[in-house]
Amino acid sequence: xxxxxxxDAKHHVGETVKIGAWVANKRSSGKIAFLQLRDxxxxxxxxxxxxxxxxxxxxxxxxxxxxxxxxxxGEIREDSRSKFGYEIGIxxxxxxxxxxxxxxxxxxxxxxxxMDHRHLWLRxxxxxxxxxxxxxxxxxxxxxxxNNGFTKVDPPILTGSAPEGTTDLFETNYFxxxxxxxxxxxxxxxxxxxxFGKVFSFGPTFRAEKxxxxxxxxEFWMIEPExxxxxQEQSLEVQEQYVAFLVQNVLDNCDYxxxxxxxxxxxxxxxxxxxxxxxxxxxAVELLKKNGFDDIEWGDDFGSPHETFIANSFEKPVFILxxxxxxxxxxxxxxxxxxxxxxCADMIAPEGYGEIIGxxxxxxxxxxxxxxxxxxxxxxxxxxxxLDLRKYxxxxxxxxxxxxxxxxxxLSGIEHVREAIPFxxxxxxxxP
Numbered sequence: 001x002x003x004x005x006x007x008d009a010k011h012h013v014g015e016t017v018k019i020g021a022w023v024a025n026k027r028s029s030g031k032i033a034f035l036q037l038r039d040x041x042x043x044x045x046x047x048x049x050x051x052x053x054x055x056x057x058x059x060x061x062x063x064x065x066x067x068x069x070x071x072x073x074g075e076i077r078e079d080s081r082s083k084f085g086y087e088i089g090i091x092x093x094x095x096x097x098x099x100x101x102x103x104x105x106x107x108x109x110x111x112x113x114x115m116d117h118r119h120l121w122l123r124x125x126x127x128x129x130x131x132x133x134x135x136x137x138x139x140x141x142x143x144x145x146x147n148n149g150f151t152k153v154d155p156p157i158l159t160g161s162a163p164e165g166t167t168d169l170f171e172t173n174y175f176x177x178x179x180x181x182x183x184x185x186x187x188x189x190x191x192x193x194x195x196f197g198k199v200f201s202f203g204p205t206f207r208a209e210k211x212x213x214x215x216x217x218x219e220f221w222m223i224e225p226e227x228x229x230x231x232q233e234q235s236l237e238v239q240e241q242y243v244a245f246l247v248q249n250v251l252d253n254c255d256y257x258x259x260x261x262x263x264x265x266x267x268x269x270x271x272x273x274x275x276x277x278x279x280x281x282x283x284a285v286e287l288l289k290k291n292g293f294d295d296i297e298w299g300d301d302f303g304s305p306h307e308t309f310i311a312n313s314f315e316k317p318v319f320i321l322x323x324x325x326x327x328x329x330x331x332x333x334x335x336x337x338x339x340x341x342x343x344c345a346d347m348i349a350p351e352g353y354g355e356i357i358g359x360x361x362x363x364x365x366x367x368x369x370x371x372x373x374x375x376x377x378x379x380x381x382x383x384x385x386x387l388d389l390r391k392y393x394x395x396x397x398x399x400x401x402x403x404x405x406x407x408x409x410x411l412s413g414i415e416h417v418r419e420a421i422p423f424x425x426x427x428x429x430x431x432p
Contacts, residue, residue: 033061143249170206263413331362
């Protein structure tokens with residue numbers, strides 16, 4: 001008898017198989033017990049018929065508690081009534097691990113309770129679906145960059161300097177000097193791009209920003225590509241192709257998860273249609289002012305309501321180009337005809353999900369960068385290695401960073417970024 005996982009049930013219709021599973025829920029109707037089973041790959045139903053298994057086995061099935069782990073054997077059948085499409089007619093059950101008084105029941109629970117029990121909440125069908133979408137985005141990310149000639153490079157997590165200033169960084173002692181948890185691998189990726197041409201990193205980043213919004217995490221994962229011999233317009237094309245590729249792969253490979261989350265797939269399909277619209281920062285400010293946003297002035301950064309309105313005006317991800325120099329980091333290339341803006345773009349997701357990508361063309365002039373570093377009060381000795389990149393064969397280069405959790409939140413159609421990572425780190429939460 002073959003041991004299988006639930007996800008592979010479709011390949012074993014009519015066969016008797018063995019499965020290790022947990023009991024997610026159960027109900028009984030007279031002489032039939034219905035078990036909702038999960039094994040980490042999918043959920044489906046097991047049917048126990050008293051006349052087929054005998055009194056003892058039927059009583060065992062009826063008395064199983066939520067989250068008890070079991071071995072079961074039975075025949076896989078098609079089940080057109082369920083979204084999954086298959087079920088198992090159970091012949092025998094063996095209890096592996098009892099579960100008593102499981103704290104997360106089918107009733108409603110508050111967010112704090114669920115977050116305190118995150119280690120168990122991950123077992124629920126909704127959280128399972130979100131994590132499957134996250135996993136698919138990660139898998140598709142590697143496929144996209146590997147297929148397009150990128151080399152993966154891992155930047156350090158402990159750094160001696162900060163690409164965007166040290167205000168929102170976690171400081172730590174590094175033997176006899178200060179170090180910081182990385183807020184971005186970008187500067188190191190620029191060095192890597194000078195060695196390998198096209199590179200990407202995929203790793204954890206940390207922001208000590210005291211923010212409680214539904215878009216912010218303290219620890220999150222970033223995908224940061226960097227491309228030598230590439231101007232901003234070419235980078236924007238890579239960005240939209242990458243995002244459309246992620247959306248298409250989630251549609252292709254996460255159909256069941258999207259159903260569980262009741263995500264509108266037709267809406268997602270629109271996000272695969274290229275190109276994505278582009279609007280300058282100047283025009284975005286004008287658009288907002290014309291539509292009653294009197295709180296916005298040229299030079300301000302956009303808040304959540306502003307980004308939502310701009311994105312909803314296009315119904316697709318939209319690039320906002322060329323932000324004011326004063327609100328962007330020192331390393332961005334100045335605009336060729338204007339001193340007040342830099343060559344950069346943020347990609348704003350539709351449906352109120354905000355910025356998912358930030359990117360720019362990087363400054364290549366040694367003297368300009370040195371001047372910017374000094375102007376921002378940064379220690380130029382800490383950045384001497386970065387300035388070296390402008391001394392030894394500097395080339396036009398561009399890059400961007402995509403926030404994994406914000407992208408998971410958007411494609412899953414969920415409300416809060418805290419559900420997009422297995423164990424979220426929030427302003428007041430480091431447990432479990």
